[in-house]
Amino acid sequence: MALPDALVADLKRMIAQAEHPREAAVDVMYALQHHYGYLCDEAVHYASKLLGMTTLELESLATFYDYLYRRPVGHYVIHVCDSVVCWMFHQDSIFDYLCRTLGVPPGGTTEDGMFTVLPSACIGNCHNAPTMLINGRFYNKLTPERIDAVLRELRETTEEPVRCK
């Protein structure tokens, strides 16, 4: 499938602004992920051609970063912090509650394609532990009641996701 001209121009600009094309690899993959909805094989091949890198090199980057999705994800991707400060604030029970409420295992996507739940390394919001990041927006000091309210709010909104950059 041909990419929109505007996207191709953006990708080429990102690469031209980098000292070496590989510096732009993650940004290029994010932009392609935003276009395709996840980082599919076609996107990796396209990035490989543009950047002059092997698909293996890109694969190693893509599988390292929590915010690059090599499998299809839901409309909302819920990154639940799975690091030490959030652990101290009962992150485990929050994570369990979220998975049970949505009826998915960690890493799973709800049947309606609305939510994917992923554990993530510290998301840099420790002072609001326990916390989660959904399509680029933080949700703080989580409790089961707060999670219920957030899920309800997201189900009622149809806004375009803000993808992480």
Ligand code: FES
């Ligand atoms: S440990 Fe959870 S945001 Fe840092």
